[in-house]
Amino acid sequence: MNTGKVTLVSAGPGDLDLLTFRAAKAIGAADVLLIDDLVNDEITTLKAPHARVVKVGKRGGCKSTPQAFIQRLMRRYALQGRHVVRIKGGDALLFGRAGEEIADLRHAGIAVDIVNGISSGFAAAAGLGVSLTHRDHCQGVIFVTAHLRDGTEPDWTTLAATGMTLAIYMGASRIDSISAALGNALPAHTPAAVVQWAGTSRERRICATLGEIAARAASEQIASPAVILVGGAIGEAVAEHAAQLAAQAGAKCRLSA
Numbered sequence: 001m002n003t004g005k006v007t008l009v010s011a012g013p014g015d016l017d018l019l020t021f022r023a024a025k026a027i028g029a030a031d032v033l034l035i036d037d038l039v040n041d042e043i044t045t046l047k048a049p050h051a052r053v054v055k056v057g058k059r060g061g062c063k064s065t066p067q068a069f070i071q072r073l074m075r076r077y078a079l080q081g082r083h084v085v086r087i088k089g090g091d092a093l094l095f096g097r098a099g100e101e102i103a104d105l106r107h108a109g110i111a112v113d114i115v116n117g118i119s120s121g122f123a124a125a126a127g128l129g130v131s132l133t134h135r136d137h138c139q140g141v142i143f144v145t146a147h148l149r150d151g152t153e154p155d156w157t158t159l160a161a162t163g164m165t166l167a168i169y170m171g172a173s174r175i176d177s178i179s180a181a182l183g184n185a186l187p188a189h190t191p192a193a194v195v196q197w198a199g200t201s202r203e204r205r206i207c208a209t210l211g212e213i214a215a216r217a218a219s220e221q222i223a224s225p226a227v228i229l230v231g232g233a234i235g236e237a238v239a240e241h242a243a244q245l246a247a248q249a250g251a252k253c254r255l256s257a
Contacts, residue, residue, distance in 0.1 A: 004031070004078040006105050007085045010092040010117025011039045013199025018123070019043075023115045030085035032077045034070065036096075038089035038225055040200075067097060071104045078110045091119040095145050095169050119143070121167035123199030124227040128207070128237035132165045137232030140164045146171030146178060146228075156181035165231035172196070172217070172226040179214045182230060186210055191235035196226040207238045 007026045012018035027033065027046045035043070037057025044053055054073065056065040070086075077084045088096040092114060105112045121143055125132045132141040142164045144154055153174070159166060160182045171178050175194070182190075188211030196204045208216045210230060217226075 002081050003110060004080065004082040004084060005111040005113065006074050006078050006101075007083070007113040007115060008092040008096075008098055008101065009085050009087045009115045010096075011036070011043060011087050011089050012118040013090055013120045013123035014038070014040050014197065015199055015201070016040055016042055016046075018118050018199060019046075020115065020117060023117060026085055026113070026115055027087070029083060031082035032084045034073060034084065034086045036088050037064075039087050043087060067100065071101055074101065074105060075108050075110065078105070079108070089120070091117045094119045094121075094143060118199065120195075120198045120225065120227050121169065121229075124167070124193075124195035124205075124229060127195055127198055127203055127205060128193055128229070128234070130229075130233055130237045132167065132229070132233055134233040134236070137235070138163055138165050141167055143167045143169065145169050146174050153177065153181070157185045160185035160230075163231075165229065165233045168228040168230070170224065171228050172222060172224045175217050175228060176214045178228065179210055182210060186230070190230060191232060191238040192228065192230045193234050193237055194222050194226050194228050196222050196224075198225075198227055205237075207234070209238070 009023045009026050024046050027043065028048055030047060030051045032052045033047055034054050034056050056070045074084050074086060092098045102112050142159060142162065144159060144166060146168055147153055147170065156178060168178060188209060190210040192210045192213040193205060193207045194213060194217050204222065206216050206220055206222060
């Protein structure tokens with residue numbers, strides 16, 4: 001029997017409209033689908049009738065499928081000659097453990113294809129209507145996870161000192177410590193935002209300052225999955241949000257007058 005192959009498909013932030021054509025074609029040609037927890041369940045409507053669906057959810061703080069087990073499944077099905085499509089939320093190459101999977105599959109002599117997609121950081125920026133690299137505010141953007149493999153946090157002070165927009169993933173449960181650490185290098189009035197379920201029908205957004213964002217997120221009960229955005233470029237969204245709140249307050253005053 002010929003060895004099959006594995007395609008790592010980026011499912012985007014959730015809305016099926018944000019899938020690429022190439023992703024949809026790969027899903028439709030799959031023999032086996034291994035689907036991450038945050039992927040829209042409706043994605044299975046695109047599969048071939050004979051395809052087997054296996055959910056292999058991985059979420060921080062929740063019961064998860066071990067990474068080693070997922071890699072064994074991919075190898076097993078591919079070595080049986082099947083086309084395995086591993087569907088990952090967002091972009092497969094950004095905080096999706098794709099590097100570990102690619103290395104493991106190549107070591108086993110299994111061909112790997114990769115289909116790019118839209119990361120939740122870009123979906124969050126689109127929802128806020130801001131450019132992450134607005135040239136009046138910064139020279140770039142840094143995508144960073146809120147915790148390292150050993151559970152420690154990045155050097156937030158050094159990251160803040162770069163002057164780049166920070167797109168922080170998997171940080172909702174640590175937003176207090178993150179905002180406090182960033183405050184060592186950035187003023188409290190630095191614009192910030194948190195977007196939960198970015199790019200989906202469940203999207204929720206909070207715009208505030210770095211000094212206020214943790215308290216606002218707690219009061220609004222914002223939880224994972226969420227992206228935290230910090231930097232001058234986010235100021236456009238903060239200003240727009242403040243204008244909307246002022247307009248709403250003015251409307252209430254006119255109605256009560």
